[in-house]
Amino acid sequence: MSLSETARTINATAYSYISSWALLTAAELRLFDRLPARSDDLVDAFPDADLVDTLMLTLADAGLVVDNDGVWTQTDEMTTLLTGDDSYADYLGGQIMQQMTPRMTLGLTGENVLSSVLTDPTSRRGYEGWFTDADEANAYQSSQYAGSLGPASALSKQIPTPTGRVLDLGGGWGAIAQAVAKRHDVDVDVVDFGTVVSSAPAGSDRVSFREGNALDETTWPDEAYDGVVLSYLFSSIPGSEQEPLLAALAERGVRWIAVHDFMAGTGRWASAWSLQHAVFVPEHRSRSEDDVSSMLQSAGFGTISASPLIDEMTTLVVGTRH
Ligand SMILES: C[S@@+](CC[C@H](N)C(=O)[O-])C[C@H]1O[C@@H](n2cnc3c(N)ncnc32)[C@H](O)[C@@H]1O
Structure with a gap:
């Protein structure tokens, strides 16, 4: 593999968090429910249309939305999975964004959880410890169910x-x-x-x-x-x-x-x-x-x-x- 191909391989993983976070955030904000739309049509909720365009371009590069002459759309299949109640978007914007990513990344304290666990594996509390909090159990299970x-x-x-x-x-x-x-x-x-x-x-x-x-x-x-x-x-x-x-x-x-x-x-x-x-x-x-x-x-x-x-x-x- 050449050096440039090697760099491309590294970058494919190193920067994938950006499109991942863009997708999870769009799912959490129920943005897909509002498509098809121009970014200008969304200013009631998202006042900077250029910022929305930048987000949408990232999602388009990931194959999640389509730019139709400035109107952001999705394929029928993508719409089926990412819109409506109990959809896959609910799971991504719920359990994945709110509960799983903090357990892997910077947690509630800003500390790198993966790094801490690698050096101190005894710090893990498991589902039993997690679900002593009924609100956490409830939020988790409603997404898991979907x-x-x-x-x-x-x-x-x-x-x-x-x-x-x-x-x-x-x-x-x-x-x-x-x-x-x-x-x-x-x-x-x-x-x-x-x-x-x-x-x-x-x-x-x-x-x-x-x-x-x-x-x-x-x-x-x-x-x-x-x-x-x-x-x-x-x-x-x-x-x-x-x-x-x-x-x-x-x-x-x-x-x-x-x-x-x-x-x-x-x-x-x-x-x-x-x-x-x-x-x-x-x-x-x-x-x-x-x-x-x-x-x-x-x-x-x-x-x-x-x-x-x-x-x-x-x-x-x-x-x-x-
Ligand atoms: C990823 S969820 C899967 C839920 C369900 N089986 C499904 O496929 O949708 C893991 C489940 O295992 C449960 N669990 C973990 N440890 C358990 C234990 N020791 N006894 C009973 N349930 C446990 C959790 O509370 C959680 O509901």
């Missing part, structure tokens, strides 16, 4: 057809549980922290929310389960807890376990998202698809299937008993 609706639909089609009750450990506000219950006409129990389940939207009466801890099986519902969904739970708990968790589920006699998560080596954003979790989850461990498959096999789930779920980001590995 962000998980698409993956939930895909996941519900790729799990084994349930023959009985399903457990969703770390299920948040139940986007996945609702999709599984609806598609397969089964009961699904969601277990998550008290601040999470107490504010979950009701949804289907086939989905029950129970306060509990995925790492303490005495807090799980006293039910027999056909299968279990662990969506982003491996990224959310210490690595050393993953095998004991699978063993406890095997001991309970579940027939299948579906692990949906960021898995190293499976796409452009998989390890990046592991890192985003590693900065606040104590003893976080990156896992590859092979690692997760081996863990499931060791726990007695001999038939393994694996497939990408969110493009370049997440993988679904399902282990089923022979």
